[in-house]
Amino acid sequence: MTIETLSETSCFGGRIGFYRHASSSNNCDMQFSVFVPPQAEHGKVPVLTFLSGLTCTEENFMVKSGAQRVAAELGLMLVSPDTSPRGEGVHDDPDDDYDFGLGAGFYLNATQDPYAAHYHMYDYITQELQAIIFSNFPGDQERHGLTGHSMGGHGALTIGLRNCTTLHSPWGQKALTYYLGDDQFAWQDYDACEVARRSGDVTKFDSILVDQGAADPFLAEQLRPELLEAACKEGGLPLELRIHDGYDHGYYFISTFIEEHLRFHAERLSD
């Protein structure tokens, strides 16, 4: 497993870098970014992986969130993967929309042709990328948190709980039909609400923190946090859902609240 360094520079006393490698899960080259905090000079540090939303690459979070400042204070390594396989031969949305195909891997393993050939983001995030991170960077494998935004926030929930709910949004319905087929039973492993509802074995979570902007244009039709709230209640999961007036779906929302998510994880990942 060799990785190619695309760029590296200093940032808040640590190092930010962009990397490329041949992915066996996705059967194509993949890129990711890593911020190594200055504390890593003295030993392994906990790792927080951020899963991005629709249309994003490995770059958006590192460029726009400002999270490196707090990560450098807390001694957290940050990892930001791309959101789908890419390159020649990777099938995109037949309608060329932004909400499916390239930039829209939904953190699942596709079973339907032609997507099954490359779209294995679930395996990529849960297995391959972890192996690469922990063999190439000074991260502590025993202390690894997961967070994200939009499609990536959902991905963090499904993967974090065991897998996670997209059944009730048009985005999710489109992607799951293409990637997994018409049988909605097969969708349940990748639906945060379904997973939360049946989660008897997730007592290791002392809490799940979800922030949501009240001025988010996708709130009523696509995001529907009330479904997650009901499912967590049913499954006995300790969800803290916070609604913030005036905030929309964009990166100013993320940059405003990311600090609290980093502190949330750092507290739980401390030695």
Added chain:
Amino acid sequence: MTIETLSETSCFGGRIGFYRHASSSNNCDMQFSVFVPPQAEHGKVPVLTFLSGLTCTEENFMVKSGAQRVAAELGLMLVSPDTSPRGEGVHDDPDDDYDFGLGAGFYLNATQDPYAAHYHMYDYITQELQAIIFSNFPGDQERHGLTGHSMGGHGALTIGLRNCTTLHSPWGQKALTYYLGDDQFAWQDYDACEVARRSGDVTKFDSILVDQGAADPFLAEQLRPELLEAACKEGGLPLELRIHDGYDHGYYFISTFIEEHLRFHAERLSD
């Protein structure tokens, strides 16, 4: 003077917005962005204008710097203008390079055809934009600071001192020849080193803070902070020049050090 609101949303408890207006200085439509901190609900606040570097628009600083967090803490309004006139009829670089023409206004008033028709960024920044800001936003006209990066850091120095040094860099030589003609005497008003050298009337500056990355690829040929250092010494100006190992020219450098620049200005702009 009417301005059109392109977008507005919440950010760190304040509001970030993007606006467009017809510019009489540049004879075209111009766009700018403003962050209004939450303290503005209780009265006028000091303003810090950030001038961006080559290729940037009014968006880069607001999206990438993370400066809103500290501005919201300090009660500073942030203003980020575009870096050149744009639109139909605005002449670009004849060679289509990034270092002249669109996105490269160098914060001067062009005197040479065909650029003299639109490229009046000096008047735009020092007069027109200020009038718009102070008549449309709750900024205190008596407390207004100026900062920037790269071409914009130079612009902040020339405008801040009275005007500011590009004579000694290939970027500056190209732009000044096209915008101002071959007579290098005419360049001096827009050269930070020349202005600094002859500045007897700048005692109102108790200090000038300049940060520079030691791994910046433009350092030796284009940026040459040692010339500014010598000129400030000659002109009796209190320059604090800090060189930071490992940092390059990019936005990770800006996001790392912008907090100290905001605190520097807020301290000097306090009531």
